[in-house]
Amino acid sequence: MPQPMCPAPRICPNCDGFASAAITTGGRTSRGHLRTITTHCPACRGTGTRAASPRRNREGARV
Numbered sequence: 001m002p003q004p005m006c007p008a009p010r011i012c013p014n015c016d017g018f019a020s021a022a023i024t025t026g027g028r029t030s031r032g033h034l035r036t037i038t039t040h041c042p043a044c045r046g047t048g049t050r051a052a053s054p055r056r057n058r059e060g061a062r063v
Helices: none
Strands: 020-028 034-040
């Protein structure tokens, strides 16, 4: 018996699922580590997925 297919993941089209990124500021700490800041995708707010699209109601379609 074939296995049911899982629905396709809803990956954010703006960040392609890579919702957070660490960006170096160019400086180093006193211990020699790079200073970084973390940014998040503004479209998905750092989740990497998009919200499920609402179902469209078709005019004249019977339910």
